[in-house]
Amino acid sequence: MDLKLYLSVTFLLSVWTTAKCDQIPDEVLHMECRDRYFLIAVDLSFTGNEPHFEAVDETGVYPITTQYAAECGYSVRVLPSPDRVALRASYFSCHTDNNDDVFTFNFNLVAMHQGLEITYALNKTCSPSLPWSPREVTCELNYMEVSVRSDVTCPTGTKRDYWDATVQTAYTSATSEWQVMFQGGEPLTINLTEAQKRGYAFALTYGRLVFRTPYGQPDSFSTEVNGVPVEVTHATLFSRQSWVILMVDLMAACPMSEGSYDNNGYMMWEIPEVLHPLVSGLREMQINLGANGELVEQPVAEERGYIVEKHDNMVQISIPYNAEGGTRKSSVSDGLFEYYMFDLYLDLYFVDEDHLETRLRCHRTLATPLLPRPLFAEDPPPDFDAVCSESGISFRLDYRPYDYLWEITIGSDPLTPELVAQHGYIMSNNSQSLLLEVPLFTQGYKYKDITLKGFFGTFEIRLRDHETSTVLSSTVKTCPFTTNEFIMCSTDGRMTVVANLSLAIPSGGVPARTNLIAKNCGPKETDDTRALFSFPLNSCGSTVQLGKEYVTYENKIVSKKLGALRNPADSGNEIDRVTMQCTYPLAGLHRLFSVHRFESDTDGVGRIVHSTHATGDLMDPTKEPITVIQTPVSTTKRFRKPVSRRPAYHPAAKEKVSSFLNYVSKKRN
Template sequence: MSVTLCVGFCLLWLKADATPAGFSEAVIQSECRDRYLWLHVASTGPPPQFEAVDGGGIHSLSEPLASRCGYTISTLRMGGYTTVRASYYSCYTQNQNDKVFTFSINVLLSDATGHWSSRHVSTSCSPAEPWSPRELVCEEDYMEVSVSRDVSCDAQQGGGGGGQAWNVAASLAQQAATSTWQLMFLQDGGQAVAMSVTEAQSLGYSVMVTSRRVVLRSPYRQPHSQELTVHGVPVEVVQASLFLRQKLAVVMIDVSLACTLNSGSFDGARLLWDVPRVMTPLVGGEGRFESRSLGLGVEGRLLDRPTAAARGFSLDLHGDLVQITVPFGAEGGYRRSLVVDNVYSEMYVISLLYEHVFSLLHDDGSGVETRHRLFRVLDTPLRCQRPITIDQTVSDDHQFSVYLGNIPADVALEEVKVNGKQLWTAEAAEERSHSVGHVVHTNGSHAYTLRVPFEDAVVHRMNLGEGVLQFSLDINFTLTIVPHGDSYHHHTFITARLHDAFPPELQAECTEGGVTFSVEKTPRLGSLWEVGVGQEPLTAELAAQRGYRLRNESQSITLEVPVSSVGYTYEDIDLLHFYGTFKLLLRDSQTLEVQVSTSKRCLFKTKEMIVCSADGFMTVVTTPTATWPTVHPDKTSLLDRSCGPKQTDGSSVLFEFSLDSCGTRAMVGESYVVYENEIVQDRHLIADGPAFISRDSQFRLTVRCFYPLNAVSRLFVDRIFRSETPGCSN
């Protein structure tokens, strides 16, 4: 008579021990956790490599050996580190009666030069909680089940699918059982395949039998695995049992495996992961299913309910499914931000742990507790986050106000360019902090406010007529992800208009000595207009240079221009009077387009003067009778004796001649052209024997006009003189 024994399955728990002495926590940390050793390696170079060491030598833990032997080398490197989870039942680990597990691992690190060095980790660990009858682990790259050898039940009540397939397996086990352990796989259609442990290991499986437990480990998608759908979730299943003959009995231990394959989904705000509440392939057959506890953890550690709730995690039952939700950016995960096509993009990754403890109770009161643990890395697709700009400008405030929002917490404003010119940089923020403000929101995002006065030199201005001025900003914000420095740009164009923006009026009046102008300042618009004399802006320096008297007061500007100052145009000159005209301009200070022009023509008494006109004439009024003995004005002439005075009286004389006539001499200096002539009177001589007698004075008066060389357009070519500005006399 044969007796068949069957047992159930398992899950994991967590425990933290001190970091071994001699290792820098900044580089390598190791920690004994319940059911596995945890290694944490921080590195900036290539990913570290790992080796297991035992009495048989050194074994490189690269794929596929790592997954076959119970080592999970995490690919989650967003935090700049690599983690390793080594199962207590991993290959090359020393096992002392299923109570003490000793690991010996080399960590290979590469420096900046590509040189590899080795650090050794040797640690002994013990389970923090007693082993459950069955413990099942779904790791990232393998499935593992360990089952107690002491728990048994009738073959007809076993899990693993039950029914006809299980009966076929039991029958085959009774026929093929030997005194050594064998492994049997159940296939679709009720087929069963038995093989030795050595054969199974050659196919990639790992089988271990200790004094207390049996262990089966299988990488995903092995030849004997099946993919099923359980309540809409894809599940990979390996239905297997270990068996051997002991005297008259056949011991048959169910080592079936079942792990979900889904990687979750993302609804735009949360990661969602569905897990079947009842994993049918593991609880088939007769019996009553009873759920004991559900747990959720991060990075291989279970969280208590208050901590999970504080992070926004939820674990809810929805019919036959357990739905796990994780908010985007929740504590325990990692956010990665980057720039894709000038758009800020980010993704979120988290390593979750799900644990379900349940039992299958039979009518006779027996039952087997199962701990089922799933490790799963969930990640979101790239999520774009574009800045927004809001124009908050109020024209009456005479300044632009722009809100730049939806800026992630790891992004900083680096530079602001307006109309192609740099307005603000983060490095010089203290110098112009008034132009950019920072706003922090409670959700972790932040924003910036940009304020630019209308009269700022970077602002473009357009006069639309009828007193309407349009101001515009073409803004380019440069945003940088901190700390890795990827930058992207956000562009916006903003306009604002001012109505009733007429230029101020210019008032002018004649005085005895010149012309006086007054300009009333317009509140807050004064900087929009520029007062000019010809091509030059009216400044205190220009006024001092030319002899103007300028008073710049709070409400107005007053300019007194003496009649002898530069800038006048003189007309109708005779020996008694002449007209002097002075023009003052009001220009757009940015475009320099003339908005208002006011000319004042005044009659002045003629005194001694030299006028050098822009059209190439020199007019001279002088009083030669002031000499002693006196000179007769009507007897004077220029160097060319045929050029006499245009007008004389008893004491004064007026000459008017073109600069290319009457013997005028021209001389060119470095920056000026000088035209020079002389007013002369030759003495009338009377012969008296060998001597000459004259009652007339010898008179010579040199007159000169200076013209800037760059203002004279033609010189000595066609003898036609043209100058952009009047000359100055001497």
């Protein structure tokens, strides 16, 4: 046997023998296969303060340094509470054996014990719990990784001009050797050997091509998408085979925002729906998220207090600072301070306009600033238990001796018996506990994902410091609700209605062929008997009734088959109709529809009225409606019933409304 080969084999066997001779007790070691990576976590109480990992394969042992980790698909960090060292290894990391999507990992953990360096062998075999998407992008803490299925088609649509230019460049410089062209600034073309020397990794494994790069590479570039900083690395692999050029486009784009804190107890992070202009628009999106690398579906996360909102092509995530899975740390320096850390794990699954499915995974650590806290021997932030029911949400708080120091609020309003009576809540309060029942549609709810099948309602209770009014904690509960009919009158001037049209439409009619007074305002969604409408109050032909203290917006549902539901003054036609109203107190309105923005201090009170009478005004007290659906009304301030004749515009209200309203009043009268 060749001496050099003999020494090499002997050294390798020696390494494996040393690595396998010691075992870590199960109580200090955690190893787990996740859907896209392998996790090792070991208590620092066992390893000491300076442990490190080594990757092992049949070619040798490779210390995982900071730079090597970023290049090879590893993330190593120390986690507080409990103090642990954790390694995340991508399924496509450098020294991982892949046998038809069965991944085998071998690592050494090197730790110090009583002045001696001890090596522990760690190994695991994993398989992905989810099938691979055609394109997958991972935004780790220290690197970006993209893998694509080998049969992914070339870009189309808006990216065609770019692709043609890339093909032309590749055609003039392609050889039989695989080369890579980096885009973004001045195009750079190098062979794969040179690219690997620069810290890039390329691999072809069982039908997937993998590209990985550390952050901050010279060939990457930074941009902003909707104000969010994004780092992009764009590489195109190409090779000439006879007269055919083979090309694969690879691009990794990751948001680099560190997040923010809103002083209301939420850590916030935003990510654009589309991270780079060369990615076409979206057709479909699903969101999963969680803490410490564990994912749950969006509705489950919202039940835990997370808030996920999509607006202006952005996804905004708000997480209570004390959410489950976070970490609290304290420090004492001229007082007691705390800060909270949260390891956010986000999974976005979307289908773009080219019908290409992509899964984007982001790991980000969010943190609050230092928060001043009073000195206490025990934990002062109390927790509410929240329970969903068909009719609303119930909150329960078991009192502790020092809970009198905190103020319970709904929004910015202290929770008092007067507030409970005004908003229609139900409260039971004694020396042992507080029970608050919040009926659906009462003041303070936020609604989202409204469909005919149902919607989600969110209610939040906050705890504030009595002296500083600083929000110390909050309990947010999101529940799914279903109801046959409802009406919502929002503070920003939008009426949302689900109406049962089985009485208003005669046999043979369909809800899909209905509209509001304005014919171009059709339903957002329909089924066999119901229709969902959502529209600004000052649109779709709505009428306005002004009183001395209130303003009422009104619209009607119209059947296209019968034509408009006739004017009530037409006494010759007795047909059923559905009328919707939203009523707001004038004192709480800051703007009306004479400007482009509606703003109210409170939600309006809505009414859906089904009536069979064609003569007389809808609200004539002598005409009894068949059905009235109405959102709850304050018990301390009652809305006046609108007048029974044609709406009058009272002079006393002129100082509170715009000149445009006065103009409308004259025209109508």
